Amino acid sequence: METRFCPFCGQPNQPDAQECEFCHARLIPLGEIEKGPESETSSVVPSIEQEPQPEIPEWLRDLRDLKLDETEGEIDEGIIEPVEDLPEWLKSRDDQKGSISLESSETLLSDSLKNESIIGTEAMPIESAAITSDGHTENSISSSSSNEDSLPDADFPDWLKAMPGKEWEDDSDKEEDFFGGVVPPFVDFDESLLDIGLSDSSIVPEEIAGEGVSTSTPSSTQETGEVLEKEIPGGLEDLLAKSMHLETEEKRIEVAGPLAGLSDILPVEPLIAEEKKGFDIFSNLLITEKQRQHAELFEQLIAEEGKTKPIKSAVTEGSSPGLRIFIFVIILAASIFGVLFNPLPGKPSEISVGVFDAMQALTKVSAHSPVLLIVDYEAGDFAEMQTVGFGLIDQLMVKGAYLVLLSTNPLGALQGDRLIRQINLRGNHDYEEQTDWVNLGYLPGSSAGIQQFIQSPRITLPLTSHNQNIWATKEMKNIQKIGDFALVVVMTENASQARTWIEQLNGNITPNQVVFLVSSQIEPVVEPYYASISPQIGGLVAGINGGAIYETQAGRNGMALLYWDAYGLIVSSSVFLILFGILVNTIGKFRQSSSKKAEGK
Amino acid sequence: MKINVPFSIAIAVLSAIIALLGYFIENSLLNQIRSSLLQSAIILAGVALIIGVINMMRVHWVEMRGGKGNKIYHLTFFAGLILTLLLGGWFGMSNPNGYWLYEAVVVPVEASLMAIMAIFLTYLLTKIINRRKDFFSIVFLVTVLVGLLTSAPFLGQEIPFIATGNSIVKSLLHLVSNGAMRGILIGVALGSIATGLRVILGSDRPYGG
Secondary structure (H helix, E strand, O other): OOOEEOOOOOOEEOOOOOEOOOOOOEOOOHHHHOOOOOOOOOOOOOOOOOOOOOOOOHHHHHHHHHHHHHHHHHHHHOOOOOOOOOOHHHHHHHHHHOOOOOHHHHHHOOHHHHHHHHHHOOOOOOOOOOEOOOOOEOOOOOOHHHHHHHOOHHHOOHHHHOOOOHHHHOOHHHHHHHHOOOOOOOOOOOOOHHHHOOOOHHHOOHHHHOOOOHHHOOOOHHHHHHHHHHHOOHHHHHHHHHHHHHHHHOOOEOOOOOOOOOEOOOOOOOHHHOOOOOOHHHHOOOOOHHHHHHHHHHHHHHHHHOOOOOOOOOOOOOOOHHHHHHHHHHHHHHHHHHHHHOOOOOOOOOOOHHHHHHHHHHOOOOOOOEEEEEEEOOHHHHHHHHHHHHHHHHHHHHHOOEEEEEEOOOOHHHHHHHHHHHHHHHOOOOOOEOOOEEEEEEOOOHHHHHHHHHHOHHHHOOOOOOOOOOOOOOOOOOOOOHHHOOEEEEEEOOHHHHHHHHHHHEOOEOHHHEEEEEOHHHHHHHHHHHOOOOOOOOEEEEHHHHHHHHHHHHOOOOHHHHHHHHHHHHHHHHHHHHHHHHHHHHHHHHHHHHHHHHHHO | OOOOOOHHHHHHHHHHHHHHHHHHOOOHHHHHHHHHHHHHHHHHHHHHHHHHHHHHHHHHHHHHHHOOOOHHHHHHHHHHHHHHHHHHHHHOOOOHHHHHHHHHHHHHHHHHHHHHHHHHHHHHHHHHHHHOOOHHHHHHHHHHHHHHHHHOOEOOEOOOOOOOOOOHHHHHHHHHHHHHHHHHHHHHHHHHHHHHHHHHHOOOOOOOO
């Protein structure tokens, strides 16, 4: 069995406990008690055959012990040993009759309790009774009334004396009949006598058994009722009926707790602790007609979800492969024509503050100064980023800076390698790997890796991509943290990556030491960090436009200026193509609708 | 009192607190612990990359054996992987033999995709008016055209008020884009703080548990 938890205090109790050890609350709700006689605590009052419960008061346990003795044959003699606890009045009764029945020992009940019981059951006087074969109840066996005989009249209030059934006090014959056929109060009226074991011949007194009871005691309630009907005096019939009616209704005697033994105790368990059958009202939805219609609609929708529906042919516009090919040809021609012939006059005349600041940051870089070049872009953007960064990196090479490449992109190491080689070739430099530049390779860990590198680059990446320790070289020996680099150049086309670098660098390096080379698409993302009252970066070169401006300002004819004409031509042709395409499509649509109208007429 | 805190949550919260304290408190021991944690994160991230490659191999292998998908794709994957491992592992990626793979395959393929995207964007812009004739389509179209014209001179000629140096249109464009981006960045920052706090407090567990 499982541990019983108290529904009130939640403390665990023994599996067979009926009362909480901590708060003395009832562990088994009364609702369960009412379930039926077969359950553990089914009867309102524990039956004779049940084991005495530890919570049962001492007097009741003694009483039950006596009953058990009865089953052992002591009752056959109709005499039991006098109980020391008997009150004086009962002892006198014993003296008078010389014997006391087992059931009369229940008069050990305190007077108050007895009165309570009498009042609660409308003077139900019988605690137990033995039934003869013809329904007689032996007076010698006991009754509370016989005990009451010995009591002074003053013990009974007037109202009790005036109650119906009082007449039996004066009528000894009726007194005997009064107990005949009374069902012990432990049992519901509907309960068979067999259920309480009274039909067992072993517990029936011999004098009663001799009159023909024994095992032939009526077993059915109907038969018992008939017998009782015969033997019960008319005056007591009503009283008996009333008391039994009350017994079958809600008459309960508390079996546990401080109120044990008292009747008509209101249950304090919450209703949820009682197991009840659900009401039918809850099984039927109380909904309005409109709600029902909605529910049906939902059901219909759900049912239709599983069904396949014929797919309507989508009305799509023509893919216009001719237009796509036309666009491709025009853009390709513009790029080739621009690169080969440089047909457009002039260079960018715009002055960019970001580019100017980037150039200013470079002035602080001297020969062999370590410059960290972070290459964080994809291969597809290589052409644009190379064009953007050419001017600045070219100037760094001119100055003889010691370039240290790093990337948080797995392909970044190759990108940086290719970038330096391209610029070296295009700018006519003789930069050599290991002596003039090194590649630290890939830095995993995203922002965590960046943070760690910023704090302690030596520990984070102790070796280059060629497994060489560069931290002991004369250019790098003074580098302990990222702020020791003369300049940090971040090249990226990824907005998230740019933001991560800016946020991680902030506070670890002065803004003037940081220059960002970004593509046109993320310029708006980086610009707020630059164009603010307290900028977090020292310079910004964005897009081919920015690269061309840088080269123009630096007086170098680099890749940006090489592609500047092609770029201009592609942008111009794109604008032209967009406008041209809109015009063509609009005219086509107009003609289409006109022809439809004509067909309609 | 029952202590029923999962071990993983305790580690995550403790690591986050230590890393956070390192920003505010200058303490050598704290910095050392934080450095160790970050170093562990870097190593784990590197290992995760290798595991990802192994998992990709496993998926392709299982699908190829199960007859799922086109076998040519699976075989191409394995050929490329083996070739890259051999060339990169044997020669090193800086070696011309290994470098060739990057120059001849990776850069052209990705650059082609970018070029195609430019053509398709141009093509779709020609269709935008016919597909959606509303106010925002027109705003989008005008913004694109102005952005293109401000990025480079139209046929070598700078259009007044648009592409000339720091023109009004260009300044307006910068003003609008910067304002919008600032708002987005502030939102991202607030979101990052909220997410960080949730992780520190253990209510958000991206690591599971």
